[in-house]
Amino acid sequence: MYSESVTPVEAAEAADGRLRRIGTLTELREHPPTAAELRRRAVVVDAAAAGDGATLDTVPALFPWMEVWRDHVSYATGVWRCSVDEHEDDPLYTAYEARHLDFHTDMTRYLRPPEFTVIRCIARAVAGGANLVVHVDDLFAELERRARTDLIAVLGEPRTLNMDERHRNVPGAGERASGVLAVPGRPDVPSRIFDPTAATKAMHLDMSDADIARYEEFRQLCDELDNLSRRALLARHDVLAFSNWRFLHARTACAGGRRVTEISMGNERSR
Ligand SMILES: [Fe+2]
Numbered sequence: 001m002y003s004e005s006v007t008p009v010e011a012a013e014a015a016d017g018r019l020r021r022i023g024t025l026t027e028l029r030e031h032p033p034t035a036a037e038l039r040r041r042a043v044v045v046d047a048a049a050a051g052d053g054a055t056l057d058t059v060p061a062l063f064p065w066m067e068v069w070r071d072h073v074s075y076a077t078g079v080w081r082c083s084v085d086e087h088e089d090d091p092l093y094t095a096y097e098a099r100h101l102d103f104h105t106d107m108t109r110y111l112r113p114p115e116f117t118v119i120r121c122i123a124r125a126v127a128g129g130a131n132l133v134v135h136v137d138d139l140f141a142e143l144e145r146r147a148r149t150d151l152i153a154v155l156g157e158p159r160t161l162n163m164d165e166r167h168r169n170v171p172g173a174g175e176r177a178s179g180v181l182a183v184p185g186r187p188d189v190p191s192r193i194f195d196p197t198a199a200t201k202a203m204h205l206d207m208s209d210a211d212i213a214r215y216e217e218f219r220q221l222c223d224e225l226d227n228l229s230r231r232a233l234l235a236r237h238d239v240l241a242f243s244n245w246r247f248l249h250a251r252t253a254c255a256g257g258r259r260v261t262e263i264s265m266g267n268e269r270s271r
Contacts, residue, residue, distance in 0.1 A: 017041055018135050019230040025049045028062070035065055035268040038116055039187045039243040042133045042230060047237035055079045055120045055262040062118075062239060066266040069114040071169060072107065079262045084125065086257030098125075098257050101195070103134065103222040103248040106265065108194040110167045111177055114265035115190070117244040121234035126256025131240055133247045134222060134229040136191055140184035142225055143218075151221075154214040155181040159205040179205060181215065190245045193219070222248060234261075 020037070021044045022028050028049040037043065050058055056079050059068060068078040085091065086098035095101065107113040119131060143152050161177045168177060182191040192205060207215065222229075229250075232240050242249070244265065 018133070018138070019044065019232070022046060022049050033063065033241060035116070038241055039246050041135075042232070042240060042242035042247060044232050044234070045239040045241070047235060050120075050237055050239045052237050055122075055264065058120065058239065059118050059264045059266070063116070063241065063266070065268055066116060066118075067269045069265040069267060071110070071114075075265060079264050081122075082259075082261045082263060084129070084254045084257050084259040086254065095251075098254045100253045101251040102219060103132070103193060103250040104195040105191045105193045105248055106244050108192040109161075109163055110169050111161065111163060111179075112170045113190050113192070113244060115243055115245050115267050116241065116265060117249065118239060118241045118264045118266070119234070120239045120262045120264075121236055122260040122262055123258060124233075124235060125254035125259035127254075128252050128256075129254040129259040130231050130233040130252045132229045132231050132250040132252065133240075133242050134225070134249075136182050136246050136248070137184045138228045139182075139222065139225070139248075142228060151214055151218050154211050155218065156183050157181075157211075159207065161205055181205065187243070187246060191248070193248050195219075223250070 018041045020033075020041055022031070022033070023046045025048070028045065033043040033045070045062055050062060053061075056068075056077070059066070059078075070076055070078055074080045082093070082095050084096055084098055088096065091097055105113065106117055140152065140155075158178045158180055161179050163177060179192050180189065182193060183189050194205075232238075234240060
């Protein structure tokens with residue numbers, strides 16, 4: 001668990017270890033990214049190491065321990081293609097809009113959201129379109145430093161999940177359907193940082209109006225704490241991977257549109 005004795009300096013040092021870039025095939029072979037690493041830090045695999053094959057071939061080659069998730073209709077093929085078109089007035093998904101996407105975690109409507117997210121660049125935006133990631137533990141350390149016990153309490157309170165039967169994807173879970181927004185120091189607990197107006201489209205936990213106000217304050221703070229987040233501007237065929245339970249992710253505005261990414265999600269086999 002997160003300790004109150006962690007100082008801001010220690011929190012900053014921890015944040016420095018939150019992104020690794022794998023630039024060569026040799027480094028990839030000698031130090032392949034593991035599930036444990038992705039819970040601790042995000043990894044960018046450069047195109048030079050990731051290759052130019054199809055995304056559905058590339059992901060299992062880079063992360064052989066990952067079982068690619070196919071539960072959601074968007075992920076039935078194992079890959080979701082996200083195409084940003086700035087000229088589209090009413091795109092099918094908000095992720096297709098050219099504007100900045102706020103910090104969130106993916107598939108928060110599921111009792112057990114997939115643990116890992118892999119984003120592969122197919123075509124860069126003319127400008128912008130960087131991916132941002134921030135580790136939950138670094139956010140909590142900062143909240144502690146600011147003595148924001150009110151926000152910490154709101155994030156950690158167990159709440160009823162709003163979910164359809166088809167999202168209750170834990171065998172034997174019965175009626176148990178509660179979750180938290182986020183807790184520090186617990187890699188086994190999914191974060192559920194939904195974006196009610198954009199990326200995840202709905203409220204997925206029952207919350208009072210007062211708690212929603214605190215939650216929105218927290219989400220705004222995530223955007224402001226840019227010293228804690230890590231930024232990856234992916235070139236064609238670069239890959240970014242991280243734990244969807246431990247990292248929140250965002251995307252900067254895609255000036256010029258035309259950004260295409262392919263996204264796979266998955267879980268560690270046998271977990
Ligand atoms: Fe997302």
